[in-house]
Amino acid sequence: MRQLIAGNWKMNGLRAEATTLAQGVRAGAAGLRCDLLVCPPFTVIEAVARALDGSPVAVGGQDCHALHEGAHTGDVAAAMLRDAGATWVIVGHSERRQNHGETDELVREKVLAAAAAGLTPVVCVGETEDQRASGQETEVVGWQIAGSLPKPFAGVVAYEPVWAIGTGRTATDQDVATMHAFIREELVRQFGEAGQEIRILYGGSMRPANAASLLGVPHVGGGLIGGASLKAEDFLAIARAAREG
Numbered sequence: 001m002r003q004l005i006a007g008n009w010k011m012n013g014l015r016a017e018a019t020t021l022a023q024g025v026r027a028g029a030a031g032l033r034c035d036l037l038v039c040p041p042f043t044v045i046e047a048v049a050r051a052l053d054g055s056p057v058a059v060g061g062q063d064c065h066a067l068h069e070g071a072h073t074g075d076v077a078a079a080m081l082r083d084a085g086a087t088w089v090i091v092g093h094s095e096r097r098q099n100h101g102e103t104d105e106l107v108r109e110k111v112l113a114a115a116a117a118g119l120t121p122v123v124c125v126g127e128t129e130d131q132r133a134s135g136q137e138t139e140v141v142g143w144q145i146a147g148s149l150p151k152p153f154a155g156v157v158a159y160e161p162v163w164a165i166g167t168g169r170t171a172t173d174q175d176v177a178t179m180h181a182f183i184r185e186e187l188v189r190q191f192g193e194a195g196q197e198i199r200i201l202y203g204g205s206m207r208p209a210n211a212a213s214l215l216g217v218p219h220v221g222g223g224l225i226g227g228a229s230l231k232a233e234d235f236l237a238i239a240r241a242a243r244e245g
C-alpha cells in the first residue's frame with residue numbers, strides 16, 4: 001500500500017500564492033514513492049486543479065455539506081468540489097468538529113455525500129489533550145470511528161491528536177504505534193478484511209525533521225500535513241520520507 005502524503009492548506013492562499021505553491025509541488029512530484037494530495041481553500045480549488053492538471057498530485061476540498069443542494073447559505077456540496085476539479089475531500093477535521101459543532105453522525109453523512117459525488121473522503125479522528133490526560137484516547141477514537149464511517153467505507157482515516165495540531169508537539173512514535181494498531185483493529189472489526197486496506201494517516205505537526213520516523217511506524221499509511229504543506233520544499237521533503245509499500 002503506497003503511503004499518502006496530503007496537504008491541508010486550511011484558510012491560506014490567495015490565487016497567486018496557491019498557484020505558485022501548486023506549481024512548486026508539481027515540480028517535485030515525479031518519481032516519488034507515495035501518493036500526493038493537496039487540499040486548498042474552496043476559492044482556489046479550480047486554479048490549483050488547473051495548475052496540477054496532468055500531474056500525479058490530486059486535489060481535494062477541506063469539507064463538504066451532507067446534502068446535494070439546497071438552501072444552505074455559505075455551504076459547498078461535494079458535487080461542487082468535484083465540478084471544480086477535486087477528487088478528494090477532508091471531512092470531520094477537528095477544527096470543523098470544534099469550531100462548527102460537527103458530530104460523528106454529521107461527519108458520516110458527509111462521507112456518504114462525498115462518495116455519492118465521486119470524491120474519496122479523508123475522515124479525521126483524534127482526542128483532545130484532556131481526553132488523553134484522563135486515559136480516554138482510545139475510547140474516544142474508537143467511538144469516532146464507529147460513528148463517522150459508513151459501511152462500506154472507501155476512503156482514508158487520519159488520526160490527528162487535537163493537541164498536536166499546529167502546536168509543534170507531535171505524538172511520540174510509541175503513542176502513534178499504539179493508536180494506529182488500535183485503529184487497524186477497529187477497522188478490521190468493523191469492515192473485515194477490507195479494514196486491512198484502509199490507509200491510516202497521522203497528522204499533527206508533521207514536518208521534514210520528524211516525518212521519516214512517524215512514517216516508519218507500523219500501520220501509518222501516510223501523513224496529513226497542515227503548516228508544513230504551505231512550503232512546497234517542506235511538503236516534498238516529507239513526501240520523500242515516505243516509505244515504500
Ligand code: PGA
Binds near residue numbers: 160165203204225227
Ligand atoms: P499541522 O496541521 O500539520 O499544522 O499540525 C495538521 C492538520 O490539522 O491537518
